[in-house]
Amino acid sequence: MGPVEIVFITVWVIFGIIGVARGVWRELGVTTMLLIALLVLQLLTNPTAPGSKYWMIFLGFFVTDPAALQVVNSTLAIIFLLLMAYISYEGETLTFPGKGSNWFFSLGAGLLNGYFFAGSIWYYLDKAGWPGGIIGPPFTAFYTSLIKLLPLAVLPWWLLLILVVFMMIMRVLK
Amino acid sequence: MLLFVILLIAVIIAFFAMLTFIRTAKAAVIMLGILMGGLAFLRVLGPKLIAIINMMVQFVQVGGLAALTGSDPGKGLSEAFTKLKQAPAPIDPKDPVLFYLLMIYIFVAIGIAIGSAKSFRLQGKYSYSGLLLGLVIGYLVAAYTIAVIFPESAILPLPISGIVPQAQTAAAAATSGPAISVKFLEFLGNLSSNPSAHFIIAGLIVVFIFMAARLSAKKG
Numbered sequence: 186m187g188p189v190e191i192v193f194i195t196v197w198v199i200f201g202i203i204g205v206a207r208g209v210w211r212e213l214g215v216t217t218m219l220l221i222a223l224l225v226l227q228l229l230t231n232p233t234a235p236g237s238k239y240w241m242i243f244l245g246f247f248v249t250d251p252a253a254l255q256v257v258n259s260t261l262a263i264i265f266l267l268l269m270a271y272i273s274y275e276g277e278t279l280t281f282p283g284k285g286s287n288w289f290f291s292l293g294a295g296l297l298n299g300y301f302f303a304g305s306i307w308y309y310l311d312k313a314g315w316p317g318g319i320i321g322p323p324f325t326a327f328y329t330s331l332i333k334l335l336p337l338a339v340l341p342w343w344l345l346l347i348l349v350v351f352m353m354i355m356r357v358l359k
Numbered sequence: 360m361l362l363f364v365i366l367l368i369a370v371i372i373a374f375f376a377m378l379t380f381i382r383t384a385k386a387a388v389i390m391l392g393i394l395m396g397g398l399a400f401l402r403v404l405g406p407k408l409i410a411i412i413n414m415m416v417q418f419v420q421v422g423g424l425a426a427l428t429g430s431d432p433g434k435g436l437s438e439a440f441t442k443l444k445q446a447p448a449p450i451d452p453k454d455p456v457l458f459y460l461l462m463i464y465i466f467v468a469i470g471i472a473i474g475s476a477k478s479f480r481l482q483g484k485y486s487y488s489g490l491l492l493g494l495v496i497g498y499l500v501a502a503y504t505i506a507v508i509f510p511e512s513a514i515l516p517l518p519i520s521g522i523v524p525q526a527q528t529a530a531a532a533a534t535s536g537p538a539i540s541v542k543f544l545e546f547l548g549n550l551s552s553n554p555s556a557h558f559i560i561a562g563l564i565v566v567f568i569f570m571a572a573r574l575s576a577k578k579g
Contacts, residue, residue, distance in 0.1 A: 191368055191515075195494070198373040209571055216568065281572060290571035297564065326544055333551035334560070344561050351565060355572045 189320060190327055193307055197299040203274075204295015205288055212294035214280040215273040217352040219301040222269035224349055226262050226305070227342035234342045252314070259313035263306055270302050281356055304335040362543060364505055364512040371504065372497030379493030380485050382474055387492035390470030394499055397466030398519045401459050405522065408462075409455050413448040456523050460507045467500060 204212045228236040241254070248254045273279075311332055315321055324332075332338065340348070379387035401408075450458045502515035506523045517523060550556055 191365060194365060194369040195372045195376075195497075198369045199376055202373060202377050213568065213572060283572070287571075293567055294571055297567065327547070330544055330547035330551055334547065334556070339551075339557050339560050341557060344557055348561060348564065352568065355568060358572075 189307065190325065190331065193303050193331075196303040197296060200299025200302065201292050201296040204293070204298065205291045207291070207295070208286045209290040209294050210281040210283040210286075212291060212298060213352075213355075215270075215298050216294060216301070217279045217349070217356065218269055218273040219266075219298055220345060220349050220352060222266055223301060223305060223336060223340070224342060224345040226265065227337060227340070227345055230258055230262055231337070231342060256313045256316050259309035262309045266302065266305055266309075279356065301336050305337050308332070308335040308337045361512050361514075364509050364514070368501040368505060368515065371501040372494060375497030375500060376490050376493035378471070379474075379489035379496065380487075382486060382489055384486050384488040384492060386474030386476075387486075387489040387496065390467070390474050391492055391496050393470040393473070394463070394466050394496060397463065398499070398503075398522060401462055401522050402519050405455065405459060406452060409450050409452050409458065413450055413452070416449045456507045459522050460503060463500070463503050467496075470496075 228234045229240040231237055240258075244254055244257060248257050310316075310320075379390070498515065499518065502513075502517050503523055505515060506513040506517060550559070553559065
């Protein structure tokens, strides 16, 4: 177990605690926002997604070196995620209409958001090759196993689209 | 074991992060200052502190003032010193790590107590700078706790060395990769290599959200 995994699990636990503090209804709103953010990112940054070609052409105007292109791509993705997370947690965006609280589901929703948020940042930092030179290979077996299960590694854009639609339906269902 | 240690580290760090998240950054700075000061104190004056505490406890054990000021003061004094030398030391100077850990917890408790003062009460909702400092405090507490209680799994580098010895095996584990539960790794490996992994994870998310939205609504 290396420092990356520890940071990931710590952030994940913090999101779980924040979930308990904020309640399941607000957390589900954040889940929706994060799923939308992940969908946008998958559409643009995943090489197999329809938007990737245009996004790479756009980035190509500013950066030509492939390694630098990957770093810029990942940096922009992380900034976008941070922005979306900030907007989601600061406001009442897409908060689910409901009353009461249930600590179990609040914790679960918080942990799910932590998985989406921290997992995606980890995914992009890994794709960028951990810029800065502080972290580098060899990585642990836990790292190499978990990296394949991060949200953006495991959920294709069309599945994220289904999840976003499902979240919207759950929000309007009474 | 290592998985448990990782979870323990995460919980400790998260606890302190949350604690300082709901207080001012000033309270977190004071807590961090007390902890760092305490660690430096233990590094420099730890053995002397142990010697003083041992002497005081032994002094009380052998009869204290009564032994020194008995009917024959001269005899009483020599007897008292003889007893003092023979009395067992409450803190073993050769293995003081548990005492040092206890002292670290006392420093943390002092920091928390001072940080709870009214003047450090947060005016707004949360303190993000406090959260960052809380992560550092949590790391320090977790690193020393794990180094003492689970020395074979002490994977976190200690910022101030010489207080608590860090086991060689732990350093080796940190560099060569963990001996995390083989079954858990196998499970992760199987799941990640499963061609239906995305359906399994998406399905779990859907089931959870459905239950959270419906069951919480019923309870509310």
